[in-house]
Amino acid sequence: MALKSDFLIKGVDFCQMRSKVYVAYRDLVFQDNVLKKANKANKFRAKLDKTEQPLRLLLLTEDETRAEVVDKPVEKYAKKLRMKYRVLREDVKRKKAKALKADENADVTSLDALLETTLAEHEKLVEAKRAELEALFQENWNNRAINEEEIRSKLEALVAGNAQFYDENLVKLDQEFEKKNANYSKITDLRVKFWSKIEGVFADLIAKQNAKTGKKDLEPLPEDVILSARDLSMHFGGLKAVEALDFDVKKGEIFGLIGPNGAGKTTVFNCITQFYKPTRGDLHFVTKEGKTISLTDYKVHDVILKGIARTFQNVEVVKEVTVLENMLIAATRQYSSGLFTQMFHLPLLKKEERIIRAKADQVLQYMGLSLYRDRLAWGLPYGILKRIEIARVLMCNPQLIILDEPAAGLNDTETVELAALIRKIRDDFDCTVLLVEHDMGLVMDVCDHICAISFGRKLAYGTPEEVQASKEVQEAYLGTGGND
Amino acid sequence: MTAKNDYLVKKMLAEQQKEQSAKRALQIFDKFKHHPVLGYVIFAVVLVLLQVLAKEGMISTSFIGAVGSTLIYCIVGLGFCLLLGYSALASLGTAGFIGIGAYITYFCFAEYNVGVGVAFLLVIVVAVAVGVFVGFISLRIEGIYLAIVTLGVAQIIKEVLSALVDTIKISAKDITIFGMGFEIREVKQAVFFLIVAIMLLLMWVTHNLINSPTGRAMLAMKNSTSAAQAFGISLMKYRLLAFVFSTILAALAGLLYMLYIRSEQNSAGTLFTLSTSLNILGAVIIGGTKSIWGTIGGTFIIFGIDKMFLQDIKFFNDNPTLITIVCGLLVILVVMFFPGGLVQLVKGGIFKLKTLFVKWRVRRYGIEE
Incomplete structure (x- = not known):
């Protein structure tokens, strides 16, 4: 039985993804439960308040009661009349304008008088209403024969009782939700156990297959290296875009690739992300688990799973959806829901959607893009689009971030900000950055090591100072001196 | 107290x-x-009410018949919504896939008499198989070339089917829906309800797909293939998915058409020809490719209006070719003035109504200082 190893590896990834989803969702459920508990407690409190309310209202002073019983309804009534008056006012305004247009000396005093009389009428109506309600209030207030002390003590007793009720209920709620949380943890544990068992089966199969075919793991890279290119060559027909390029990118550094136009920088990037399959040479990469893999074994859309995410020279943000949805697109491979789940929006998809949306919100917050969360990407300024590209990369849990000309089209202040941002991302997300850039200021400022290439060949490698001092680099950029 | x-x-x-x-x-x-x-759900309820009214004799049977057959085209249109609006793939093979569904149904009922359930399963299985096969071959190319390839496929399917049997006809007696038999007069009603139920289900499924990672992945793919690939979206997978989905829907429409109309002559009719594919493409574009309501509206304009309203007018009844001219004019007008489809028009209209309402309020009440 020769199962394809590709399928097996995907199986392992899938199982890990499922386990992760359930664990992440458990935390969300716990958070929810805290809110739900508070909500339930508040509802109970409101219920208790309702029983106290009549007594409290009975104890209000004369003025307070009057405000409730007389002033509020009168105010409402006045508002209603005011709307009526406004309709009349607009009507009169139009009529007046019409009359004046027809005849400049027209007599419009009658219209003005109508307005005034109506206003006065309304005032009278309001007064009448107030008097009526006031009389009713006075009558009832004077007829009220209550013992305030008695009621006060009654209320106190009720409040004390209610407080006790509330506390008892709180304890009950605590127990209830603790139980719920415990149950959910148990279910989550079972699910995780189930998926890890399946993962074990897949891992065994892989081991067996490897033993059978005698396939050995790749020779590990030196400890601090994350990406190494050896003899990397890319030919398009007769054109040698990249020729025998060697370089190592160290873990946690910012690595710059520079060169004049057409030197093959973007081709190198495309080789790393497998948009092009290199004609010759090795590209080895160390994954999060510390395993060395050969990138050329992977398809272009599977490279992201290994932790390599890239941006584009000309921003490729999806313009017809919102910024948030752009983030979700970047996280497409983090969903483990199958087609059936997606067709009928089963609970698993809803769980994943919540988890990933929360993550997207975090990333947007980090990048300072929360303001644009629900805006269409269409028509956003270029600087923001560039930021969205970087935010998209951060959504993919990257090990290695590849930035293709991040400063192109930015102004000077934005470039300075970008340099700080790149450093910050490197430190906060604990990843390596590989960038191609024309802006020498940015490159020299931000990079730990630089590799300069020209016509697909390596010119120099080293720290910024070393590369700056290199004669070949100066020649490639400025041309050879005329005298020699 | x-x-x-x-x-x-x-x-x-x-x-x-x-x-x-x-x-x-x-x-x-x-x-x-x-x-x-x-x-x-409201849409489905309205359709059911229409059928009930037609049964009571308050609406003419020809009207409800037109609604029913238009709904069948709506189902095809839903598949196109995903294919054209979200994946930007234009297929002209729809008529062929409708033909496959119709012929399978014919064989299921007229030759072997196995009932609707089996027919459904068979149609879906065959549609998936054909979709995957054609998709694998043709989805390596995009745009106009894909349209040409699928056009060829549809032509091949049509010729093969017509060589098999030319006139397919199911008698109303043979039709049973999930074990229930019907009187000859009631068959059409029962099938109408079946169409509405399937329509509702498919609208819901399409809506879900659009609003899930799949729909977003398709949009990403439509906007920029390289960015989509960089974020782990396999072009072939999602293109194939959209293509197979639309194939299934077209085949299902063929099945429902056979149940509802019950007869079709391959060589004389136009159902399995290019004109159907083109009409559906036009309908979806007129309605608005990215919206479910737009798709349905567009289909009603292209397929529904002439049968539902224009045929009742004596002038059009005497000159049937004028109906096509009117429809063609509509297509031109919509595409010229509302390139986003009728959805754009409706959305604009709603916005205008809202502003009008605000204006009316200001006029009536004035502005309070």
Whole structure:
């Protein structure tokens, strides 16, 4: 039985993804439960308040009661009349304008008088209403024969009782939700156990297959290296875009690739992300688990799973959806829901959607893009689009971030900000950055090591100072001196 | 005397109650205002009501018949929504896939008499198989070339089917739906309800797909293939998915058409020809490719209007070719002035209505200082 190893590896990834989803969702459920508990407690409190309310209202002073019983309804009534008056006012305004247009000396005093009389009428109506309600209030207030002390003590007793009720209920709620949380943890544990068992089966199969075919793991890279290119060559027909390029990118550094136009920088990037399959040479990469893999074994859309995410020279943000949805697109491979789940929006998809949306919100917050969360990407300024590209990369849990000309089209202040941002991302997300850039200021400022290439060949490698001092680099950029 | 019996307290409590209930009503309204599926359910209920009215004799049977056959084209259009609007793939093979569905249904009922359930399963399985096969071959190319390849496929399917049997006809007696037999007069009604049910289900499924990672992945792919690939979206997978989905829907439409109309002559009719594919493409573009409601509206304009309304007018009845001219004019006008489809027009209209309402209020009440 020769199962394809590709399928097996995907199986392992899938199982890990499922386990992760359930664990992440458990935390969300716990958070929810805290809110739900508070909500339930508040509802109970409101219920208790309702029983106290009549007594409290009975104890209000004369003025307070009057405000409730007389002033509020009168105010409402006045508002209603005011709307009526406004309709009349607009009507009169139009009529007046019409009359004046027809005849400049027209007599419009009658219209003005109508307005005034109506206003006065309304005032009278309001007064009448107030008097009526006031009389009713006075009558009832004077007829009220209550013992305030008695009621006060009654209320106190009720409040004390209610407080006790509330506390008892709180304890009950605590127990209830603790139980719920415990149950959910148990279910989550079972699910995780189930998926890890399946993962074990897949891992065994892989081991067996490897033993059978005698396939050995790749020779590990030196400890601090994350990406190494050896003899990397890319030919398009007769054109040698990249020729025998060697370089190592160290873990946690910012690595710059520079060169004049057409030197093959973007081709190198495309080789790393497998948009092009290199004609010759090795590209080895160390994954999060510390395993060395050969990138050329992977398809272009599977490279992201290994932790390599890239941006584009000309921003490729999806313009017809919102910024948030752009983030979700970047996280497409983090969903483990199958087609059936997606067709009928089963609970698993809803769980994943919540988890990933929360993550997207975090990333947007980090990048300072929360303001644009629900805006269409269409028509956003270029600087923001560039930021969205970087935010998209951060959504993919990257090990290695590849930035293709991040400063192109930015102004000077934005470039300075970008340099700080790149450093910050490197430190906060604990990843390596590989960038191609024309802006020498940015490159020299931000990079730990630089590799300069020209016509697909390596010119120099080293720290910024070393590369700056290199004669070949100066020649490639400025041309050879005329005298020699 | 208890506190609640006091007149003043009673009044105050009543006031509070009123405020609370108004607030709650507003909350419930807000919850349902933007509920997506509610609209589909209302649509289905209206269609069912139309059929009931037709049974009572308040609506002409020809009208309801036109609605029924238009709904069948709507189902094809839904598949196109995903294919054209979200994946930007233009296929002209629709008629061929409708033909496959129709012929399978014919064989299921007229030759082997196996019932609707088996026919459904068979149609879906064959549609998936054909879709995957054609998709694998043709989805390596895009745009106009894909349209040409699928056009060829449709032509091949049509010729093969016509060589098999030319006239397919199911008698109403043979039709049973999930074990239930019907009187000859009632068959059409029962099938109409079946169409509405399937339509509702498919609208819901399409809506779900659009609003899930799959729909977003398709959009990403449509906008920029390289960015999509960089973020782990396999072009072949999602293109194939959209293609197979639209194939299944077309084949299902073929099945429903055979149940509803019950006869079709391959060589004389136009159902399995290019014109159907083109009409559906036009309908989806007119309605608005990215919207389910737009797709349905467009289909009703292209397929529905002439049969539902224009045929009743004597002038058009005497000159049937003029109907095509009117429809063609509509297509030109919509594409010229509303390139986003009729959805754009409706959305603009709603926005205009809202502004008009605000203006009316200002005119009526004036501005309070």
